[in-house]
Amino acid sequence: MEFQGRARDLALLTEQLRVVTEGDGSSRGQAVTVMGRRRVGKSRLVQEFCDRSGAPYVVFQASRGRNPVAERADFTAALAQSSLPGAESVAGLQPQDWNQALRSLALAVPEQTPSIAVIDEVPWLVEQDQEFEGALQTVWDRHLSARPVLLLLVGSDMSVMEALQTYGRPFFGRAARMAVQPLHLADVQAMTGLDAAEAVDALLITGGFPEIVQSWRPGMSRGQFLRASTANPLSPLLAAGELSLLGEFPEASHSRAVLEAVGSGETTFGAIAARAGGAGALPSGTLSPILTALQAKRILAADLPLAAKPDSKNKRYRIADPYLRFWLALLNRAIPLIERGRGDVALKRIERSWPSWRGRAVGPLIRESLLRLLPDDEWPDVEAVGGWWNRQNKPEIDLVGADREPVARQVHFVGSVKWLEAAPFGRHEYEALVRDVLAVPGAEPGTPLVAVSRAGVVEGLPLTAHWGPEDLVRAWAAG
Template sequence: MKFVDREKELAALQALVTQRGAQFVTVYGRRRVGKTTLLVEWARRSGVSFIYWVAARESATLLLRSFSQTIYRHRYPDNPPDLLFTFPSWEMAFHEVATLCQQQRLIVIMDEFPYAVQSEQGLTSYLQNSWDHLLKQTQIVLVLAGSQIGMMVDMMGYQAPLYGRMTAQLAVKPLPFYALREFFPDYPTAERVAVYAILGGIPAYLELFDETVNLATNIRQQILSSTSIFQNEPFFLLQDEVREVSNYLAVIRAIGEGAHTLDAITKQAGLPKNHVSTYLVRLQELTFVERQLPVTVPPHKRSTKGRYVLADAYLRFYFRFLAPNRILLEQGLLNRLWEKISEQLRAFIGQTAFEELCRQWVMRQGALGQLSFVPDAIGRHWAKDVEIDVVAINWREQQILLGECKWGEEAVGRKVITHLIEDRTPRVLAKLDGNWQVHYAFFARSGFTDAALAAGRVVGALMVDLAMLDGPF
């Protein structure tokens, strides 16, 4: 896999190497996000010896043999082990690891660790005992990595054997938008935003798209093809994490088709409400679903205005375009399916990736001190009578920024500016107590008319075009 960005993650991991004493680290993130590539790249750059081992879905005996032979090959690189060589127990294997790092730093990466735990349920207890009595007195940097986010998080829980042993943890997240420049250096910014809306920042997905052909061709060849990995991806993302995959998929599909409240999702999915509540909690833990509140709801105030949204870009695309049109895929009517996608794709991009990038831009400007105030929170506002795409708020200073995002192909006109200022702003302020100072930002794919720019200058609005959004980070 191509290694892109990840400088912050590399620095965080390398800091563990330079710290004194043994380090015990968990690294987790969804499938295909690039955990293995990151860990191997870090280990190679670290300047110290390392052992990399990846667990497979096989018996406990074969897993121990595999781990034992990996250790043996590290210790005796010129003397391959016998095919059946194995340490008699995991405790003995960990004891051998401890002898390798008594005096010198050694990175030991156990990748896909949850697979090993599924086959050898006592493994975490063996590791706990070895850490307490051997490994924590050595110079080891022990890394447990896995894609099964739920199990990785559970291993750090209060009642788990490894509770309290971890010295660090790293959640590997999708790549940021600017990283797409390295995958698609010749794509115009608008096309990269479209790719980001469909694939997000998942490196394994991005590598499947061909930078030498346009977006439409990539969608047809890589997503709509009968041999595409994308068509069953939602199932594969869930199968290792949950038991009732079909029920979880029903909940995700309901959200993808526009149900955003518990009652609406329950009705759409056709499942008992108490079960849906449980599924939603789990999906949030797995980072596939997010519950959002209007950013104008005061901190610590309970609210019933929460909306459940899909947090994963490809899941949004899949359940917006592929799941409802599965019959067209199965019948091979790809031209008709592409027509349906292309008719709605612009709106989809504008409502998802473009709005998210605009909020990220405001967050970045706030961090750099380029706004009139430092925001406490950035998000959206919605109520029965008004929705605002971008809102940044400082509760103590009573300052608020309201922003409008337009992904159309024509320059934004004056009417958009005045509508937010004169009509929608009073509706937002009516729901806030106090005397608020209002700031404005407008975001446009295709820029602004002269009249719009003049109207924006009157209120000191930030007028942000696509080039500014794609600027240096």
């Protein structure tokens, strides 16, 4: 299948290879940790980069729970079968530990011409063998860093990948860090051939996960895509969510229950504890570390009200990526229906919930998009875009632009989002915004008012600025 998107990621990797080729770095070899959520397309990206580079390379894919002896044997076998010039010299080697295995990599890479070495799913190697990190550091310092090699260490467990470079760990300070995100809004629009508003829908449904976006045939409407996906129990839209969750969270685990609680719409600590606990609420001592771990893995996000007054008590949790949020809220319970041939019933339920679900889900995407457009000439001091709410959610403000977060020195604008197909942002929404603006600590009677609307804005409203779907796509077009 043709590789699409990822222009910025490919450019970053190409630049790292240029540093190796021209010897511009502090050492001849360069190392990069490449991290990102499971199924986000890291392995496909790295393979495409290797194929395009023209350099000799090796790609080794680790296996979870593997016996370390067998894993090292597979590593040297991958070296022997690679395009590296010294591949034949390591054929038949049987390393006794990871120090010897990684030294065989140093033997295989050329001394003068650039090459690429990829070790995929590094967290599984760390899990298998406590000596792996130390061996990697030793061989890098003594052998690999002196060779013109680009070493890519790839992994899906974000917490483990980030821990590899924390102070006190063996590989600290030796690698650049690259985070691979899902495909962004402009890429999704290009791949689906949709207009800007429909592309936003496509991103909220697919989350930008490549295998799902590629199953969206160009020009398909949202309804057509959902109809086709709910008619096929093997469709990527259905399968990717379960595969992603099962890779890390067994169905009976507390972590899975917490994710399902948040995915169903619970946002506060107490509500999540009550929903995830079943017969009784999860104790705080159980829930707190789960929430912390899920945030470290980038699966959950926690938001605080943005204003000129601190408010740490009104923290809200949400599923970080739109696809998993969509899957947990609207697909998870529909799968049994689809498997017994009643995708039509599942589709009706999804369509019934779609407007209200989308109204909440589009908020984080809008705020992130505005952060890519700002600061600009009109808003030179806006460095943070968030929302504001109190414990009763009365009022609840969609957009707050400020100079910093979570506690602003100055609130630069307050705004509202209306994301409906045929109803523009009108006088009613404007008057509600005027009524509520002073509830935001730091806002004043003259604070500028803004809006984001799918269907435009009624003429004559005294808004300082407004944005629509095309502006959101434009925010990502350069990425």
